[in-house]
Amino acid sequence: MATFQSCIPGRVTVYSVPGCPHCIQAKATLGALGLPVCDVDVSHDAGLQAQLMELTGSSSVPQIFFNNIYVGGNEHLKNLAPEKLGQLVLMVTEKSVPTVAPPLPAGNSPESEEWSGGEFKCERNAFADTVEELKRSELIGSRRRGLRVHKNSFTGTELVGWLYREQDCTEHCDQTVFTAVKGKRYFDKRNTLLRLLEHDPHAALNSGEMAACSPVKASELSEALRNLILKLYSDYLSTDGKSVDYKAMSQSLCFKHYCELAVQLQCMELLSLSREEKLAFFINIYNALVIHGNLRLGFPKNIWQRYRFFNYVSYLIGGEVFTLQDIENGVLRGNRKGVAQLLKPFSKNDPRLQVALPDAEPLIHFALNCGAKGCPPIKTYTPQGIDSQLRTAAEAFLENEDGCMVDSVKAEVKLSQIFKWYKADFGGTDEKLLNWVVDHMGASQKKLNLKTLLSAGNVKVSYMPYDWSTNSAD
CATH class of the missing domain: 1.10.10.10 (Winged helix-like DNA-binding domain superfamily/Winged helix DNA-binding domain)
Structure with a gap:
C-alpha cells in the first residue's frame, strides 16, 4: 500500500511481495525514518517482475529506490553508511520525484485495488x-x-x-x-x-440457500469473488499476510456480501476453466474457505479436530461438494493421497476427477494457508502470470527462516514440515528435494550457502516443528 506524506515531495519505492521477511524489515526501517514509502507488489504481475529485472538486474526482493537512486536490497539498506543514508533521506525530503524515477503501476497490490461493492449480475435461474x-x-x-x-x-x-x-x-x-x-x-x-x-445439517458452507443464478461462466464469477476477497484481505489481514482479524471480519458487510456471492458457486461451470484459471480460482477459494470455516465452526485445536475440519468444511461448486482436502489433494495435487489419507480423494468414476490437474503442482504449497501460523502468507492470485506469482511466493517462503534454514557449519538444511508431508511432490528423495529447493530460491546468501553444501555433498536434511496455533490477530 502506498503511503504519502504531503509535506515530503519525494518517495521511496520498494519492490516487494507479501510475506517476504526482508521486505517487511526494509519497510519497517524506512517507516521509522518517516519516509513516504510506495510498496510495489510484484507477485501478481509478470510485467512488473520483468521491469524489476530490467531496472536492477535482479529478481529478488526487496529492491529499493530513493527517488531515482537505486540502493539495492534489505542488506544493502542496513549496511549503508550513516552519512550516505542521511544524504538519501535529505534528498527525498527536499526534492520532488524526478521523471527518471521508476514509474508507479496502477493497482499493483491487493491493498490498492478498488472494490466494486461485490455486485454480480446474472440471469435468474427459472x-x-x-x-x-x-x-x-x-x-x-x-x-x-x-x-x-x-x-x-x-x-x-x-x-x-x-x-x-x-x-x-x-x-x-x-x-x-x-x-x-x-x-x-x-x-x-x-x-x-x-x-x-x-x-441438510451436514451441508457445504455455501448451500444454505439455492443459487438464484443460471449457470455462470467460471471466469466471471471467479473474478467477482476475487475482488471481494481482496477487499476482505485489505481490511482484515495483517500487512505480512500471516494473521487475520476474524472477529472484525465476521461482523463486516463485506463478509456478508462474500457469503451471498459464494452461494452462486453452486452453478459455476468448472469444466470451462483453463489450467491457469483453475490454479488461481481453487487457491483463492481454498484460502477463503478456511477463513469461512473458522468463522462458522471455530478453530480446530488438536489433530483430530484438524482432520475433521479439512475433511468436512466444504463448498458446493458446480453441483459437486469440494472439501478442503478435495481442493488441495484432489484438484491441485492431481488427485494424490493427502496426509493421513488411505485413498485418493476422487475415484475413477467421480465427476470431480474431470476438474483435477493432470499432475501435482508443488508450488501450490506456498500459496495455500490452512489457518495456522506455520502456513505461508495469505494473498490472492490471478490467472495472468499465475506460474510466476507462485514461484515468487515460493522464493519468499524459502527466504524466511520458518521455511528454510541453512547451517553451513553442521552441513544441515532445516525445512518446514510442508516439505516432509509432501515430499513426493518435490521429487521424493532428499537429493531431489534439495535440488528443487535451491532451484526455487531467490538470489541470496542463503542460496549461495546451500549451493556450496550441495557441491560438497553429505548434506543432512531435517524438519522444523510446525506452528499449528491459529493465525487469529486477536
Whole structure:
C-alpha cells in the first residue's frame, strides 16, 4: 500500500511481495525514518517482475529506490553508511520525484485495488421459483426410516410426482439443489429420501440457500469473488499476510456480501476453466474457505479436530461438494493421497476427477494457508502470470527462516514440515528435494550457502516443528 506524506515531495519505492521477511524489515526501517514509502507488489504481475529485472538486474526482493537512486536490497539498506543514508533521506525530503524515477503501476497490490461493492449480475435461474413453491408446499415433512425420523425430507417418487403435477417439470429441473438423506440421490425410487440442500445439517458452507443464478461462466464469477476477497484481505489481514482479524471480519458487510456471492458457486461451470484459471480460482477459494470455516465452526485445536475440519468444511461448486482436502489433494495435487489419507480423494468414476490437474503442482504449497501460523502468507492470485506469482511466493517462503534454514557449519538444511508431508511432490528423495529447493530460491546468501553444501555433498536434511496455533490477530 502506498503511503504519502504531503509535506515530503519525494518517495521511496520498494519492490516487494507479501510475506517476504526482508521486505517487511526494509519497510519497517524506512517507516521509522518517516519516509513516504510506495510498496510495489510484484507477485501478481509478470510485467512488473520483468521491469524489476530490467531496472536492477535482479529478481529478488526487496529492491529499493530513493527517488531515482537505486540502493539495492534489505542488506544493502542496513549496511549503508550513516552519512550516505542521511544524504538519501535529505534528498527525498527536499526534492520532488524526478521523471527518471521508476514509474508507479496502477493497482499493483491487493491493498490498492478498488472494490466494486461485490455486485454480480446474472440471469435468474427459472427453477429458483419452483424451489420456493416446493418449500411452501406440504410435500416437505418428517419421514421415518427404521428407528430414525428425518425432518424436512421427501421421497424421490413424491418429488417427481409433485414436479409433474404442479410444475410440469421433470427432465429439465436443476437436481443439484437436492441431496439424499443417506446414500446416493435417486429421483424415481420410492424409498429414496431426499431433502433440499439448505435443509441438510451436514451441508457445504455455501448451500444454505439455492443459487438464484443460471449457470455462470467460471471466469466471471471467479473474478467477482476475487475482488471481494481482496477487499476482505485489505481490511482484515495483517500487512505480512500471516494473521487475520476474524472477529472484525465476521461482523463486516463485506463478509456478508462474500457469503451471498459464494452461494452462486453452486452453478459455476468448472469444466470451462483453463489450467491457469483453475490454479488461481481453487487457491483463492481454498484460502477463503478456511477463513469461512473458522468463522462458522471455530478453530480446530488438536489433530483430530484438524482432520475433521479439512475433511468436512466444504463448498458446493458446480453441483459437486469440494472439501478442503478435495481442493488441495484432489484438484491441485492431481488427485494424490493427502496426509493421513488411505485413498485418493476422487475415484475413477467421480465427476470431480474431470476438474483435477493432470499432475501435482508443488508450488501450490506456498500459496495455500490452512489457518495456522506455520502456513505461508495469505494473498490472492490471478490467472495472468499465475506460474510466476507462485514461484515468487515460493522464493519468499524459502527466504524466511520458518521455511528454510541453512547451517553451513553442521552441513544441515532445516525445512518446514510442508516439505516432509509432501515430499513426493518435490521429487521424493532428499537429493531431489534439495535440488528443487535451491532451484526455487531467490538470489541470496542463503542460496549461495546451500549451493556450496550441495557441491560438497553429505548434506543432512531435517524438519522444523510446525506452528499449528491459529493465525487469529486477536
